[in-house]
Amino acid sequence: MSSPASSLEQKQRVLEKFARIEAYHELQNLMGRTIVAINFRQPERVLEAFALDAPDVSFEYADEGRFVGAEAVRALVDQLIGAPAQPGEMRDYQLTTPIIEVAADGRSARGVWWMPGAGAIHEGEGDPAAIWDWATIAVDFTRAGEEWKILRLHWFRFITCHYEKGWVEDTSLINRPNTPMHPLSRPTTYHNPYSPLSIRDGIPAAPRPYDSADGSDWMLSRDKEA
Numbered sequence: 001m002s003s004p005a006s007s008l009e010q011k012q013r014v015l016e017k018f019a020r021i022e023a024y025h026e027l028q029n030l031m032g033r034t035i036v037a038i039n040f041r042q043p044e045r046v047l048e049a050f051a052l053d054a055p056d057v058s059f060e061y062a063d064e065g066r067f068v069g070a071e072a073v074r075a076l077v078d079q080l081i082g083a084p085a086q087p088g089e090m091r092d093y094q095l096t097t098p099i100i101e102v103a104a105d106g107r108s109a110r111g112v113w114w115m116p117g118a119g120a121i122h123e124g125e126g127d128p129a130a131i132w133d134w135a136t137i138a139v140d141f142t143r144a145g146e147e148w149k150i151l152r153l154h155w156f157r158f159i160t161c162h163y164e165k166g167w168v169e170d171t172s173l174i175n176r177p178n179t180p181m182h183p184l185s186r187p188t189t190y191h192n193p194y195s196p197l198s199i200r201d202g203i204p205a206a207p208r209p210y211d212s213a214d215g216s217d218w219m220l221s222r223d224k225e226a
Helices: 004-039 042-047 072-082
Strands: 058-061 067-068 088-091 096-102 107-116 117-121 129-142 147-162
Touching: 004 042, 004 072, 004 088, 004 107, 004 129, 004 147, 042 072, 058 072, 058 088, 067 072, 088 129
Parallel strands: 058 147
Antiparallel strands: 058 067, 088 117, 096 107, 107 129, 117 129, 129 147
């Protein structure tokens, strides 16, 4: 017969498991709603997902810079999706293959999603150009009261190319000047898009189980067993 102490421990473990399952569901919905808001140019809804009260909140977007702090995150979101939509324009990203780890203390979480996308963008007069636009996103989440918020999001751009050329023939992405897109942007920490001349690198890393937020840059780890 189990002791009262062991019964309490078992109940606590069950409650913690349920809390992690619930958090997984909430984080999936949070990211799904955020990507929908990006697809349909809804900047305020995107910003609602971020922990803007946190001084280290950040959004790093491909080779266009790392934006740290609420003012910088707002500037990036406005730059990316703040303009009114144009007829024929389309950006359609899909979140796939979620890998989510909720910290043992339940106060933070880490997640990675593959994100295939297609689009139609205006490059001048006439019809928009059809493109492929694929990325992987890695996210640090924090618990803000009863809600989960994005503390740090890194958008690892992998492919952006014209549809009719494909990613092997269209090498415009790897020939970009990599100049900051905004005065508030800081240097990019990592950018390695597909190239027909290079070997793929397994970054961002899939998150592994962890106890609590420790400030580590797990996204850039090459140790897949860490």
